[in-house]
Amino acid sequence: DTGVSQDPRHKITKRGQNVTFRCDPISEHNRLYWYRQTLGQGPEFLTYFQNEAQLEKSRLLSDRFSAERPKGSFSTLEIQRTEQGDSAMYLCASSLVGGEGYGYTFGSGTRLTVV
Amino acid sequence: RKEVEQDPGPFNVPEGATVAFNCTYSNSASQSFFWYRQDCRKEPKLLMSVYSSGNEDGRFTAQLNRASQYISLLIRDSKLSDSATYLCVVSNAGGTSYGKLTFGQGTILTVHP
Numbered sequence: 001d002t003g004v005s006q007d008p009r010h011k012i013t014k015r016g017q018n019v020t021f022r023c024d025p026i027s028e029h030n031r032l033y034w035y036r037q038t039l040g041q042g043p044e045f046l047t048y049f050q051n052e053a054q055l056e057k058s059r060l061l062s063d064r065f066s067a068e069r070p071k072g073s074f075s076t077l078e079i080q081r082t083e084q085g086d087s088a089m090y091l092c093a094s095s096l097v098g099g100e101g102y103g104y105t106f107g108s109g110t111r112l113t114v115v
Numbered sequence: 116r117k118e119v120e121q122d123p124g125p126f127n128v129p130e131g132a133t134v135a136f137n138c139t140y141s142n143s144a145s146q147s148f149f150w151y152r153q154d155c156r157k158e159p160k161l162l163m164s165v166y167s168s169g170n171e172d173g174r175f176t177a178q179l180n181r182a183s184q185y186i187s188l189l190i191r192d193s194k195l196s197d198s199a200t201y202l203c204v205v206s207n208a209g210g211t212s213y214g215k216l217t218f219g220q221g222t223i224l225t226v227h228p
Contacts, residue, residue, distance in 0.1 A: 040220065040221075048215060103164065106158040106159055
């Protein structure tokens with residue numbers, strides 16, 4: 001599979017629990033992005049990595065959110081002490097440097113439901 | 116004001132109809148423009164890039180007016196399979212410079228028999 005992979009596809013968790021999502025980008029892509037999409041809205045930018053460096057974070061990424069890309073390959077997004085407002089689709093995308101002018105390729109997303 | 120604003124929709128059209136979506140953006144530094152399509156509970160997928168000269172891909176035509184900061188998408192001869200949400204997207208990416216994608220809220224299209 002040469003696309004962007006995300007795991008898990010679905011996650012149901014109780015409020016207050018911690019969750020972690022994983023994204024495996026296209027192998028040669030050095031840029032990786034996380035977005036969040038709530039019902040009826042377009043995706044919103046959360047954070048961006050170039051290789052292992054996290055270069056930009058949105059104000060949407062509260063202190064309860066942390067993202068890592070330790071070896072410049074896969075990335076994880078952790079949400080601590082989940083709240084019902086965290087329920088959303090979390091999307092990952094990747095690109096090559098200079099490739100954004102052609103748009104990104106998104107993974108299938110992780111749908112989080114906080115109950 | 117949102118950075119990218121789209122027609123609120125939804126649009127309900129019969130098969131064979133022509134439908135047009137409009138979008139405006141506020142960041143004059145934007146350099147790249149796209150339409151994405153998103154099926155229900157799926158990820159967004161790139162439909163087409165949008166260029167100042169206008170571009171066409173089969174039944175789909177996209178236009179960009181930089182002076183008015185306006186983007187459009189025209190779908191001719193609508194098919195049932197065109198039913199989806201259409202997302203207007205802008206980016207200040209160009210060359211090797213990084214630019215995040217900024218999405219509109221999307222417009223829902225339903226094509227009925």
